[in-house]
Amino acid sequence: MGSDTHDGVDGAPSGPLLIDVAAVLGWAATADVVVVGFGMAGACAAIEARAAGASVIIIERTSGCTGSTSAAAGHFYLGGGTAVQQACGFEDSAEEMARYLEAVALDPDHEKIQLYCDGSVAHFDWLETQGVPFDHSYYPLKNVVQPGRECLIWTGNEQVWPYRDQAKPAPRGHKVAFDGEEGGGALALRILSERAEAAGAQIMADSKVEALVMEAGRIVGVRMKRFGETSYVRAEQGVILAAGGFGQNPEMVAKHVPALASAYIQGSPYDDGLAINLGVAAGGVAIHMDEPFMTSPFYPPQDLLKGILVNAQGQRFVAEDSYHSRSGIFSTRQPDGIVYLIVDAAIFAYPHFASLTNQSLIDGFETIADMETGLNLPAGALQATMTAYNAAAANGEDPTFHKYPKWIKPLTEGPYAAFDLSFGRAVYTGFTLGGLKVSADGAVLTSAGDAVPGLYAAGACASNIAQDSNGYASGTCLGEASFFGRRAGRHAASTHA
Known part of the structure; x- marks a missing residue:
């Protein structure tokens, strides 16, 4: 040869x-x-x-x-009842973990997923035996990465529809004990x-x-x-x-x-x-x-998840409480890459990573009609989207994307603000x-x-x-x-x- x-x-x-x-x-x-x-x-x-x-x-x-x-920040996605999950009071099993990974996978390899889930607890124990440090603690906020040494965090779409209906949700992100967002x-x-x-x-x-x-x-x-x-x-x-x-x-x-x-x-x-x-x-x-x-995370702070993401047609296209790479990849696929995060005065805040991601505040608007004009969206489109969203949100519902109830609230307290998350303008x-x-x-x-x-x-x-x-x-x-x-x-x- x-x-x-x-x-x-x-x-x-x-x-x-x-x-x-x-x-x-x-x-x-x-x-x-x-x-x-x-x-x-x-x-x-x-x-x-x-x-x-x-x-x-x-x-x-x-x-x-x-x-x-x-x-990397130092997260390991592990579950099935690790020592940290148990210490923090979360029930999990290899079966539920496998159901989740099968549900979200593009082309699930059943053998690998089952092996990974069945061996997850033992693998965590092995990492600790090797000397990799993990605090047996829980970080309760929705964040991209814990700012401190806290270990357990929700790092996927476990609570996002439809996956929360296909497998019992549990947090499985285990961060190495390290002070700071980088270094683990x-x-x-x-x-x-x-x-x-x-x-x-x-x-x-x-x-x-x-x-x-x-x-x-x-x-x-x-x-x-x-x-x-x-x-x-x-x-x-x-x-x-x-x-x-x-x-x-x-x-x-x-x-x-x-x-x-x-x-x-x-x-x-x-x-x-x-x-x-x-x-x-x-x-x-x-x-x-x-x-x-692909990602350009617009949270934390977590209250920004209560806002809505809209495209150039003034329409929502993803559940805003998705893990940031899910909302991120959906954003890159919108017409001309145009995406805006819309919030009201009650939840207004600058995204934590805005200085890194260039997610600029476009402007504040007294009404949604003013915002629609200011963003050059089709006449009546954003108003229709917001009216439908607020009507359902008043009942704690989101029939379009089934956002988790914790992140649902009517956006009715003006003035309103729009952040630019457009692919090609914001940093992904x-x-x-x-x-x-x-x-x-x-x-x-x-x-x-x-x-x-x-x-x-x-x-x-x-x-x-x-x-x-x-x-x-x-x-x-x-x-x-x-x-x-x-x-x-x-x-x-x-x-x-």
Whole structure:
């Protein structure tokens, strides 16, 4: 077999991504399991592979402890009755958690969801055993992230219709104990990476994997470059790709998620799609590549959820109490991206993140008719929307989008204000969700559903629970990266050539 330069998806790095073992003149190092990337998924994979008795080499492009995890607030989406849920008085079960994840998923993978939910409590306990700190406390307000160390928070659409009717709601966002809105992810990653190194994993930092090595149809190693020097590392049992998404690859973004080109893309500067392209070159397939996470949160303060979101026709289009990435993705899809948040004097406040999101206050208006004219909306449209909304809200109802009763109130106390949440004017933040199709054990799968021998993927370069912005909940990425990273590490450690 010769070199394979097939990109699979646009934007792949130049040069062969798959080479035959015959081209390898010698191996610089050998381990049972080679992990590509030392973020959340890579660290957890390495810990479990070492626990299973396998030797491990981790190849990391940076100097370490970076990647998208280091930019995260530190939420893990876990449930089923964790120690924190119990301490805070919330009942939950693996069955209800699975019902919820199945309901919100774009294309639910029943096996993965069931495994994730059944193993959620044990996984939380494992994280604590590794030394990741969690306060056994609850944060009661509707917020994007807790400002302090409080752990448990509602981070999804569990209380949003229709999902609240399909599964018993429970809060499942578990934030790492860290004072502040940022830093929890970096703390968790530092602790887990130290655990992996202490367990005996060998770290090759400042090293970039450039290609996979195949022998008789099986992935047996990688070609890497460090400080300009090329070398080869052999994997006796498996290579685990855990090197992030593709948000920093302009060509791939333009092809698959062009809306992200108009957003601030969150993540590592090395989220260039390399891991995905390596997997595709080896025979795998990438799925859900056109689904981004997108948000421009207009809460907190939580009373702003009592306002309404309207588009250029003066019509509502989503339940305002949705998790911010659900309302966010709906907003990006409105005609010309135009979206306004309408509030009355009783709930008026500036969005907490307005200085970051550029959600400007357009103006105040004495009447809704004045606002309609000021916003250049169709004559009578916003007035009709507001009249219908207020009539139902007076009875604590929202027959159009079934907003949770806590967030329903008539908007009748003038003057009224409009904030601009329009896509292209307000700042939206996003990241990619698509990745390699993998089994529940992390094996990279072909279009026929067969495993590519010797190749695994986890984290942002693999597609597992997080599939689209509508069904996303804070903590899903860290939760699935750690959970399925562990499974990939165990499975690779138990697989022999």
